[in-house]
Amino acid sequence: MTNVIDGNAAAADVRAGIEDCVETLGAAGVTPRLATVLMNDQQASATYVSMKQQDCEEVGIAAEDVRIDSDAPAEELFDAVADLNARESVHGILVQDPTPEHVPDERVTSAVDPAKDVDAFHPENVGRLVADRPRFRPCTPHGIQRLLANAGVDLDGADVVVVGRSKIVGKPLANMLAGRGDGGNATVTLCHSHTDDLAAHTRRADVVVAAAGVTELIDGSMLSEGCVVVDVGINRVDETNEKGYRLVGDVDFESAKQKASAITPVPGGVGPMTRAMLLYNTVKAASEQTGVDVDLP
Numbered sequence: 001m002t003n004v005i006d007g008n009a010a011a012a013d014v015r016a017g018i019e020d021c022v023e024t025l026g027a028a029g030v031t032p033r034l035a036t037v038l039m040n041d042q043q044a045s046a047t048y049v050s051m052k053q054q055d056c057e058e059v060g061i062a063a064e065d066v067r068i069d070s071d072a073p074a075e076e077l078f079d080a081v082a083d084l085n086a087r088e089s090v091h092g093i094l095v096q097d098p099t100p101e102h103v104p105d106e107r108v109t110s111a112v113d114p115a116k117d118v119d120a121f122h123p124e125n126v127g128r129l130v131a132d133r134p135r136f137r138p139c140t141p142h143g144i145q146r147l148l149a150n151a152g153v154d155l156d157g158a159d160v161v162v163v164g165r166s167k168i169v170g171k172p173l174a175n176m177l178a179g180r181g182d183g184g185n186a187t188v189t190l191c192h193s194h195t196d197d198l199a200a201h202t203r204r205a206d207v208v209v210a211a212a213g214v215t216e217l218i219d220g221s222m223l224s225e226g227c228v229v230v231d232v233g234i235n236r237v238d239e240t241n242e243k244g245y246r247l248v249g250d251v252d253f254e255s256a257k258q259k260a261s262a263i264t265p266v267p268g269g270v271g272p273m274t275r276a277m278l279l280y281n282t283v284k285a286a287s288e289q290t291g292v293d294v295d296l297p
């Protein structure tokens with residue numbers, strides 16, 4: 001029997017723990033606060049922001065929704081971030097990706113105070129992660145690490161193949177799984193669009209993480225018997241339903257399930273954990289900035 005890893009249940013556990021932390025902070029007079037900054041006109045980004053706002057409200061984190069016209073001068077965004085950096089009552093700041101072309105991405109990630117950088121994209125936080133001294137773990141890789149731990153996957157010495165080398169998923173995840181200590185100690189291969197013979201890598205892996213953004217890139221024929229599969233991809237495929245589409249991952253679920261001992265579904269796998277780990281980072285930020293200890297889940 002293949003274990004279909006339930007990301008919704010795992011996320012609900014984390015959220016329950018976060019609610020306890022919020023209560024502890026509240027008793028000490030601290031309301032954790034996350035500010036999201038949106039500077040683009042894409043419907044998907046607006047939806048992501050409102051989901052994050054709603055997630056915060058559900059666990060008692062105050063959420064602030066900063067919106068900037070996409071054609072405003074770049075300085076408007078940087079002034080808004082500087083203002084949030086300076087405000088003691090704001091503990092976490094997140095600038096929703098993407099920003100317009102005239103607002104350089106590198107400047108955005110460097111603008112957020114590293115202590116409030118709940119996405120963990122600031123170069124200081126990236127460096128700390130690589131140095132095995134993380135302040136924040138980026139949300140998606142952290143969620144994946146938790147899902148693997150919950151499923152009882154022993155990563156120590158395991159052969160892990162991560163497909164995708166983005167700054168937000170593949171690269172930090174590869175670092176975390178290869179790092180020292182709990183949830184690490186794996187032997188990690190990082191594949192990308194220039195990798196020769198992807199299947200040769202995935203076929204020998206104990207754990208395959210697919211984060212390429214390519215619909216059903218990996219199928220059962222590319223996997224070894226009994227491997228663990230984590231599907232990060234969220235891709236829209238046209239469908240004649242109410243929405244006009246359905247979501248599929250980077251893995252062909254049905255054929256992969258025939259081979260895998262455990263697999264995350266799309267939706268309901270990595271996605272809910274990504275959202276939960278943002279709440280985790282926000283509460284961690286509030287705790288560290290105020291000196292109020294919490295028992296993080």
Ligand code: NDP
Pocket residue numbers: 140163164165166167168169170191192193194195198211212213214217232233234235270271272274275
């Ligand atoms: P990016 O587009 O930033 O990166 C994709 C990576 O995949 C790149 O490194 C690219 O290689 C590699 N790649 C693309 N095609 C292939 C291929 N045919 N073979 C091997 N490697 C390939 O994507 P993200 O990391 O931001 O996101 C990946 C997917 O995960 C998307 O579907 C996204 O929607 C989803 N996602 C889901 C989240 C969740 O919570 N579930 C959170 C974040 C993302 P190269 O570097 O050479 O271009």
